[in-house]
Amino acid sequence: MPALAAVEALHDTIRMARALVDSGRRIDLAGLDAEAATLCTVVALLPAGAARPLRPALEALAREVDGLAAALPSPPGTT
Numbered sequence: 909m910p911a912l913a914a915v916e917a918l919h920d921t922i923r924m925a926r927a928l929v930d931s932g933r934r935i936d937l938a939g940l941d942a943e944a945a946t947l948c949t950v951v952a953l954l955p956a957g958a959a960r961p962l963r964p965a966l967e968a969l970a971r972e973v974d975g976l977a978a979a980l981p982s983p984p985g986t987t
Contacts, residue, residue, distance in 0.1 A: 909958075909961075909962075910950075911947075911950050911951060911954060911958070911959075911962055912961075912962060912965060914946075914947050914950060915947065915951075915962060915965045915966060915969055916965065918943055918944065918947055918969060919965070919968060919969045919972055921940065921943065922940075922969065922972045922973055922976055923972060925937070925940070925976055926972065926975055926976045926979055929976065929979045929980060929981075930979060951966070
């Protein structure tokens with residue numbers, strides 16, 4: 909299923925970004941917004957029956973995004 913492949917690809921990208929952040933590297937998240945928006949559009953256009961099986965993968969992706977967000981350093985002047 910192409911939508912599941914897209915979810916898994918974004919999951920892998922987020923996981924790689926998290927590994928880079930955890931190792932102290934700076935990352936650019938600019939392309940991630942577009943990739944996530946495209947994925948959301950694809951999933952939103954699926955019939956409910958086709959989208960339902962994606963739920964576990966989407967929940968795992970959301971957890972990975974939360975983990976990345978928590979690992980990112982705070983912007984200067986916000987602490």
